[in-house]
Amino acid sequence: MAYAPIFHELHSDLFLALCRIINAIASGERMTRTDILQQLPNLDWGSLERANELIDTIFLFQPDGTAELFLNKAIAPRATTVEVSWLRAMLEDPGAAFLLSADLREKLLQKLAAIPEWPREIWQIVQEQGDDRTALQARLATIWQALREKHQLAYANRDSRGNLHEGICSPCRLEYDAVANRFYLIIWQEEEARAIKMRVASLESVQCLDAPIPAGTEEAFQQFLASRRQSVTLRIERRNNAVERCFMMFASYDKEASYDEETDTYTIQLYYYDFDRHEILQQILSLGAAATVLAPADMREAIIERLQAAWHSMGNVSVNKEG
Structure with a gap:
């Protein structure tokens, strides 16, 4: 379970940080110049001079160092064109109908009638067949x-x-x-x-x-x-699209990855919760011989047990067919 805001890469980190700071001050939070600097994103300012110039154009400072706003009013969230286009596509998707009532959906679609449609033709859906979302x-x-x-x-x-x-x-x-x-x-x-x-x-x-x-x-x-967060470390070889499949399958999990140029392999550490263990095991098995479990030992043993069970099952089937 990993969580990330939608379209976070399409926004300016600096703009969003300034909005958060302004809204915090508007709501009554006391902040100094140092507090504001600490909350600004890690930008290559060259020196603090440019950052302070920006701060001075947006905030006033009282004698005690507390920041105030020129206009004591919060900034309303603003959506980008990409976001409202995505919203229209979501509202038109029957698989997402459960999220809103029919009346609210219709009102929103009327408001978004002039918004350009999401360019579906440029997107390629890469996913398993999975659930019938309409039926659910x-x-x-x-x-x-x-x-x-x-x-x-x-x-x-x-x-x-x-x-x-x-x-x-x-x-x-x-x-x-x-x-x-x-x-x-x-x-x-x-x-x-x-x-x-x-x-x-x-x-x-x-x-x-x-x-x-x-x-x-x-x-x-x-x-x-x-208390139940666990991890598994895998070595992934470049064969049968295993690297691409691995990153796609585990896209929703927190992870760390490194690449070894000498062996042309990836080492990936995945973090998961114990109720995801069965799913993790199945996904590792689906990568075949291109994946090796490096740690922990109990996960490696669980993979071996499943492979042995599958092997014995195949052997029994062969014996039954011959008999």
Whole structure:
């Protein structure tokens, strides 16, 4: 689970930083020149002179060093043309219908009628077949409602082994894997004091209840995440597009990577939570012999066990066919 603002690279870091500073001061926060300098992005000013010149054109300073605004008013967020074009495309996408009510969607589309359409023809979608997003709209809308209103869910989920699990839970996150084109619901089970991740497509029923999510659930969830963060280190060889596939598959995870020119291999360290372990294992296996697990040992052993089980299964199939 890695989070990043949409289109963050299309904005000016300096502009956004100044907006944050101005809005903080407008809301009553006391800031000095030093505070402002510390919050400006790491730019190659050459010297502090240029940075101070910029600060002096935007802020006034009281005798005690506190910054004030020429006009004591916050700056409203401004969207770029690219962002509003993306918004129109999202509103027109039936797979995203669950995010907004039909009335609000129609009003927004009317407001955006003059906005240029998103240039879909220049984009190539590279993802697995995954979920039928249109078929999941009712389930997604219910989950989204529960998250918005902070209400609990009653659910029935059938796992990969065919076992049915039913219960009442507190929803924590609705996650979308853009590469796999799959939706996941992450819930908090208070009785077991743990988080569980399940595919939305595997939910046979889901209902938003009147009962609110208990106080302290988010804090407990965050503590759980902090204590369950794990990592795996892989060496990836350049064959069968393994490098490209690896970076695409693990795009949603926090990671660090380095390249060894002598061996022409990549070393990648991925960070994940224990409820992502099964998914991580499957993705590593899909890379085949081009991927080697360097650490930890238990992850390497889990990969070996699955390969041996697959090998024995293939052997049994061959024996049965011969018999």
